[in-house]
Every structure is written in C-alpha cells, then in structure tokens.
Amino acid sequence: MFALDVQQLTKTYRGGFQALKGIDLQVDEGDFFALLGPNGAGKSTFIGIVSSLVNKTTGQVRVFGNDQDADPEAVKSCIGLVPQEFNFNLFLPVIEVVLNQAGYYGIPRHEAKIRAERYLRQLDLWDRRNQEMRRLSGGMKRRLMIARALVHQPRLLILDEPTAGVDIEIRRSMWSFLRDLNAEGTTIILTTHYLEEAESLCRNIAIINQGRIAERTSISALLNKL
Numbered sequence: 001m002f003a004l005d006v007q008q009l010t011k012t013y014r015g016g017f018q019a020l021k022g023i024d025l026q027v028d029e030g031d032f033f034a035l036l037g038p039n040g041a042g043k044s045t046f047i048g049i050v051s052s053l054v055n056k057t058t059g060q061v062r063v064f065g066n067d068q069d070a071d072p073e074a075v076k077s078c079i080g081l082v083p084q085e086f087n088f089n090l091f092l093p094v095i096e097v098v099l100n101q102a103g104y105y106g107i108p109r110h111e112a113k114i115r116a117e118r119y120l121r122q123l124d125l126w127d128r129r130n131q132e133m134r135r136l137s138g139g140m141k142r143r144l145m146i147a148r149a150l151v152h153q154p155r156l157l158i159l160d161e162p163t164a165g166v167d168i169e170i171r172r173s174m175w176s177f178l179r180d181l182n183a184e185g186t187t188i189i190l191t192t193h194y195l196e197e198a199e200s201l202c203r204n205i206a207i208i209n210q211g212r213i214a215e216r217t218s219i220s221a222l223l224n225k226l
C-alpha cells in the first residue's frame with residue numbers, strides 16, 4: 001500500500017495563480033521521502049493540501065488507502081504536520097501546546113499526558129514544559145512542533161522545511177530523532193531546499209519546480225548523476 005498516492009493534483013489560488021499543475025506522486029509506506037525544490041515551486045501548497053489545510057482545485061489524494069474526499073477524518077488521523085510557521089498560541093506553556101493538539105484528536109487526557117512526556121523528553125524539551133512557547137528558541141519551537149505533530153501517533157509525518165534556520169548541532173539532533181522515528185515504522189515526507197538534508201536523511205526524492213514534478217528518483221541515483 002502507498003502511504004501517499006496523489007493523482008493529477010492541481011491548485012489554482014484565488015486570483016488565478018496556478019501553483020500546482022497536475023502532480024502525480026506515490027510514496028511507499030515506510031519511506032523517508034524528500035520534496036526538493038526552489039522557493040515558490042509549490043512544496044508548501046502540496047503538503048498543505050495533503051494535510052487538509054489547503055483546498056485542492058482538482059485531483060485525488062489517498063493516504064494509506066483513504067480517499068481525502070470520501071473520508072477526510074481518516075486522512076487527518078493518519079497525518080501529523082510540522083508546519084513551517086507557528087505564530088499561534090505563543091503564550092501557551094510548552095506542555096499545553098502538545099496537550100491541546102491531543103484534545104483536538106480526542107485523545108483522553110491521561111493518555112495525552114503520557115505521550116506528551118515521552119515526546120518532550122525525546123526532543124529534549126521536558127525541562128521547558130512549563131515555559132511559554134514564546135520563550136523558546138527557533139530550534140526548540142521546531143522540536144515542539146514535532147512533539148505536537150506526533151501526539152496522535154500518525155503513520156505519516158510531514159515536515160515543511162524542518163531545519164531551515166536551525167543551527168548545525170540542533171539540526172543533527174533533529175535528524176537523528178527523525179531517523180529513529182522512520183526506523184520504527186513512521187513514513188516521513190519533508191520539504192527542503194537543501195540537497196544535503198535530503199542526502200543525509202532520505203531514500204527517495206521528488207524534485208518539484210513551477211508546480212510540476214521534474215524528477216522522481218532515489219537519492220543514490222540522483223547523487224550518481226551529479
């Protein structure tokens with residue numbers, strides 16, 4: 001089964017700009033997949049649609065066999081999204097950011113607390129659990145967004161430019177966390193414009209440019225060509 005199966009996906013924004021021009025893309029269950037492309041290529045639009053935050057114009061999105069139009073709730077429950085921007089809830093304590101997200105998915109409070117502790121410890125944020133989110137550094141906020149995205153234990157984790165602007169040490173620790181998560185069975189798709197990040201983490205890659213998939217290959221095949 002594919003973790004993600006996208007057919008003929010298009011997106012035209014209000015005002016008429018066509019950000020996606022017919023995307024076909026399949027990602028295998030268990031894959032660690034990179035969507036690489038320059039700014040404005042359509043990466044955020046693509047993952048916004050897959051994560052049900054942006055409406056598509058035409059096409060079909062299936063996540064672990066669930067059709068997004070027929071069963072939107074099943075699709076949402078399979079996906080955890082780590083967005084690029086997070087300027088919400090800045091006055092909320094770190095742990096509440098995770099617990100609120102658990103509430104959104106209807107996870108009982110006692111179970112939510114167990115998971116929040118597990119992920120905040122793994123991501124080195126447990127000592128900060130009572131601090132307001134606005135007190136965190138950029139790298140800490142991103143790690144918090146990962147904990148938040150994992151609280152409903154999604155089978156597919158999608159990250160939008162997860163390490164942009166994060167210093168090298170924190171980046172390495174995030175990479176190692178994501179590698180372990182993938183090894184335990186979570187399918188991961190990330191967007192990046194660093195080839196180095198894709199190279200270090202991912203098995204397969206699609207290059208997106210001007211709303212189209214320019215290339216879909218394995219990292220090793222891509223590196224052999226360069």
Ligand code: ADP
Binds near residue numbers: 014019040041
């Ligand atoms: P990327 O994530 O690859 O940088 P985006 O998906 O953010 O690309 O954007 C793709 C194109 O769509 C860009 O030209 C961008 O300006 C445009 N775009 C993004 N969001 C909107 C919007 N809400 N309304 C109109 N155009 C948009």
Ligand code: ADP
Binds near residue numbers: 052053076081
């Ligand atoms: P609703 O449509 O039920 O009002 P929203 O779309 O406003 O829900 O989302 C509520 C919160 O959940 C927001 O913080 C949003 O970013 C987040 N969210 C929505 N879909 C997902 C998802 N698939 N993964 C992670 N967070 C999500």
